[in-house]
Amino acid sequence: xxxxxxxxxxxxxxxxxxxxxxxxxxxxxxxxxxxxxxxxxxxxxxxxxxxxxxxxxxxxxxxxxxxxxxxxxxxxxxxxxxxxxxxxxxxxxxxxxxxxxxxxxxxxxxxxxxxxxxxxxxxxxxxxxxxxxxxxxxxxxxxxxxxxxxxxxxxxxxxxxxxxxxxxxxxxxxxxxxxxxxxxxxxxxxxxxxxxxxxxxxxxxxxxxxxxxxxxxxxxxxxxxxxxxxxxxxxxxxxxxxxxxxxxxxxxxxxxxxxxxxxxxxxxxxxx
Amino acid sequence: xxxxxxxxxxxxxxxxxxxxxxxxxxxxxxxxxxxxxxxxxxxxxxxxxxxxxxxxxxxxxxxxxxxxxxxxxxxxxxxxxxxxxxxxxxxxxxxxxxxxxxxxxxxxxxxxxxxxxxxxxxxxxxxxxxxxxxxxxxxxxxxxxxxxxxxxxxxxxxxxxxxxxxxxxxxxxxxxxxxxxxxxxxxxxxxxxxxxxxxxxxxxxxxxxxxxxxxxxxxxxxxxxxxxxxxxxxxxxxxxxxxxxxxxxxxxxxxxxxxxxxxxxxxxxxxxxxxxxxxxxxxxxxxxxxxxxxxxxxxxxxxxxxxxxxxxxxxxxxxxxxxxxxxxxxxxxxxxxxxxxxxxxxxxxx
Numbered sequence: 001x002x003x004x005x006x007x008x009x010x011x012x013x014x015x016x017x018x019x020x021x022x023x024x025x026x027x028x029x030x031x032x033x034x035x036x037x038x039x040x041x042x043x044x045x046x047x048x049x050x051x052x053x054x055x056x057x058x059x060x061x062x063x064x065x066x067x068x069x070x071x072x073x074x075x076x077x078x079x080x081x082x083x084x085x086x087x088x089x090x091x092x093x094x095x096x097x098x099x100x101x102x103x104x105x106x107x108x109x110x111x112x113x114x115x116x117x118x119x120x121x122x123x124x125x126x127x128x129x130x131x132x133x134x135x136x137x138x139x140x141x142x143x144x145x146x147x148x149x150x151x152x153x154x155x156x157x158x159x160x161x162x163x164x165x166x167x168x169x170x171x172x173x174x175x176x177x178x179x180x181x182x183x184x185x186x187x188x189x190x191x192x193x194x195x196x197x198x199x200x201x202x203x204x205x206x207x208x209x210x211x212x213x214x215x216x217x218x219x220x221x222x223x224x225x226x227x228x229x230x231x232x233x234x235x236x237x238x239x240x241x242x243x244x245x246x247x248x249x250x251x252x253x254x255x256x257x258x259x260x261x262x263x264x265x266x267x268x269x270x271x272x
Numbered sequence: 273x274x275x276x277x278x279x280x281x282x283x284x285x286x287x288x289x290x291x292x293x294x295x296x297x298x299x300x301x302x303x304x305x306x307x308x309x310x311x312x313x314x315x316x317x318x319x320x321x322x323x324x325x326x327x328x329x330x331x332x333x334x335x336x337x338x339x340x341x342x343x344x345x346x347x348x349x350x351x352x353x354x355x356x357x358x359x360x361x362x363x364x365x366x367x368x369x370x371x372x373x374x375x376x377x378x379x380x381x382x383x384x385x386x387x388x389x390x391x392x393x394x395x396x397x398x399x400x401x402x403x404x405x406x407x408x409x410x411x412x413x414x415x416x417x418x419x420x421x422x423x424x425x426x427x428x429x430x431x432x433x434x435x436x437x438x439x440x441x442x443x444x445x446x447x448x449x450x451x452x453x454x455x456x457x458x459x460x461x462x463x464x465x466x467x468x469x470x471x472x473x474x475x476x477x478x479x480x481x482x483x484x485x486x487x488x489x490x491x492x493x494x495x496x497x498x499x500x501x502x503x504x505x506x507x508x509x510x511x512x513x514x515x516x517x518x519x520x521x522x523x524x525x526x527x528x529x530x531x532x533x534x535x536x537x538x539x540x541x542x543x544x545x546x547x548x549x550x551x552x553x554x555x556x557x558x559x560x561x562x563x564x565x566x567x568x569x570x571x572x573x574x575x576x577x578x579x580x581x582x583x584x585x586x587x588x589x590x591x592x593x594x595x596x597x598x599x600x601x602x603x604x605x606x607x608x609x610x611x612x613x614x615x616x617x618x619x620x621x622x
C-alpha cells in the first residue's frame with residue numbers, strides 16, 4: 001500500500017517537474033508568437049486586437065529580407081563545409097589511436113563551450129593578422145563569415161557522428177571486405193548508412209546554431225552584410241514593435257519545419 | 273573448396289608474440305578446429321587467414337596459391353563472425369546478395385544463389401526481413417548463408433556459437449557440421465569451448481600462448497596429450513606434483529609412491545583423468561596403484577558425481593563416477609579406496 005502511494009507520488013513529482021520545465025522553455029515562445037499578431041505598435045496587455053500587418057511589414061524592410069538571405073546562405077555553406085571536415089574528423093577519432101587523440105577530440109568540441117564573444121574576438125584578431133600579413137581582404141568578407149560559422153558547425157557534426165559510430169559494429173565493415181568489398185565500397189555501402197543519422201542530425205543542429213548565432217557574427221560581419229540575428233538586435237535598439245516577434249515566428253517555423261522533416265528520416269530522439 | 277596451408281605464420285606486437293610460428297595444413301573438405309583459452313592466438317591466426325591482420329612472418333596459401341599479400345576483399349574466404357556482423361540496414365536477401373554483387377554476377381544468378389543459400393540454412397521465405405526481426409539463431413544462419421553464397425575456398429568460423437543459448441548451440445553445432453560435410457567445405461573454426469570443438473572437428477589444434485601445443489584427433493588429444501596444458505584443457509585432469517625417481521616410478525610431494533609409464537627423472541606432474549580412476553568402499557584388487565583416502569568434497573552433477581579424495585596432506589585427487597542405482601554414494605569424511613593402472617597416468621616433466 002505504502003509502496004503504491006510512494007510510486008504514485010513519485011510519478012506526480014516527475015510529471016510536475018516535467019511540466020514546469022516544459023512551460024519554462026515554451027512560455028517565451030508562446031508569448032512571442034502571440035505578440036506577433038497584436039494590432040497595436042507598443043506591446044501591452046491585453047491586446048487591442050489582432051492583425052497580420054507585422055508579417056507584411058517584414059517584407060517592406062529590405063534589411064530583414066537581406067539578413068535572412070545572408071544567414072541562410074552562410075548557414076548552408078558552413079553546414080556543407082562542416083560536414084566535409086567534421087565527418088572525416090569523427091572517423092579518424094573513432095578509428096585511429098594516436099597520441100593527440102584525446103586533446104584533439106576535445107578541441108573539436110570546444111566551440112560549444114567557448115563563449116561566442118571570445119570566439120568572435122579571437123577570429124577578428126586572427127583576421128586582422130592575416131590581412132596584414134598576406135595583404136588580402138579578410139575582415140568583414142563573406143568567406144571570413146562562413147569560415148567562422150564552420151567552426152561552430154564542426155562540433156555538432158563531430159559529436160553526433162561520433163555517437164552514431166559508437167553504434168556501428170566494426171565487424172560489419174570486416175564482413176563487407178570479407179565478401180569482396182574494397183574499403184571505398186565498404187565505406188559507401190556499410191559505414192555511410194550507419195552514420196547517416198548522425199550526419200543529418202549534426203548538419204541540422206549545426207545549421208540551427210549557425211543561423212541563430214549572434215555574438216560571434218558581430219565580429220565578423222562587414223558593412224552592408226548583416227546576418228538576421230544582428231538585424232534583429234539593431235532593430236530592437238530603435239524600436240519595439242511586433243515586427244521582431246513576426247520575424248521570430250518565421251524563424252521558429254523554419255527551424256521547426258526542418259526538425260520535423262529531419263525527424264521523418266532520422267528519429268531525432270535516437271541521436272541526440 | 274580448396275585446401276589451406278599455413279606456413280610458419282607469426283604475429284608480433286612490439287615484444288609480444290600473439291602468434292609464433294604456426295604451421296598447419298588443412299585438407300580439402302576438412303573441418304579443423306583451433307581450440308584454446310582467450311588470448312592464445314587462435315583468433316589472430318584466423319584473422320590472418322582472412323586477411324584482416326598482416327602477418328609479421330610466414331605465408332598463407334589457399335588452393336595452392338599464396339594469398340599472404342592479398343587484401344581481405346581479394347581472398348575467397350567466407351567468414352562467420354562472432355557477432356554475426358549482419359548489415360543492419362539491409363534485408364536478409366540483400367545481406368546474402370552482397371558478396372555476389374561484389375563479384376558482379378548477373379542479377380538473375382544472384383537471385384537464384386540467394387534463394388539457394390537461404391534454403392540451405394532453412395530460411396527460405398525470410399529474404400524480406402531485416403536482421404533485427406530475426407532471433408539470434410536465425411541471424412546466425414543468415415551469417416552462414418551469406419558466407420556460403422560466395423562459394424568460398426575456405427569457410428572461417430570465429431566463435432560462431434558463443435552468442436547462442438546452450439540448447440540452441442547443440443542443435444546448431446550438428447546443423448553446421450552436417451552442412452559442412454554435405455557441401456565438402458574446407459572449414460577452420462575458432463572456439464574456446466572444448467565440447468564444441470570435440471563434437472564438430474575432424475581434427476583439432478590446441479593453442480596456448482601463441483603456439484600450437486598439439487594437433488590431432490579427439491582421441492589423440494584426450495588419451496595422449498602432448499603437454500600438461502593439453503591434459504588440463506582437453507577434458508579434465510587432476511595433477512599430482514612430485515618427482516620421477518626412475519622411469520615408471522613417481523613420488524608425490526605428499527610422499528606417495530606411484531607406478532606410472534615413462535618419464536625422465538626430475539620434477540614432474542602426474543595427470544589423471546577423473547573418470548579413469550576407480551573408487552570403492554573396500555580395498556581394490558588388481559590395479560598397479562592402490563591407495564586409501566578420505567572423501568573431502570562431493571559435487572553432484574546429475575548424471576555424474578565428482579568425488580574429491582584426500583590421499584595425503586599434499587595430494588588430492590578428483591574421481592568421477594556415474595550416478596547409478598546402487599553405486600557408491602560417499603559422504604564427506606568417509607574413508608574410501610582408489611586405484612588405477614599405471615598406463616592411465618600421464619607424466620609431464622617440468
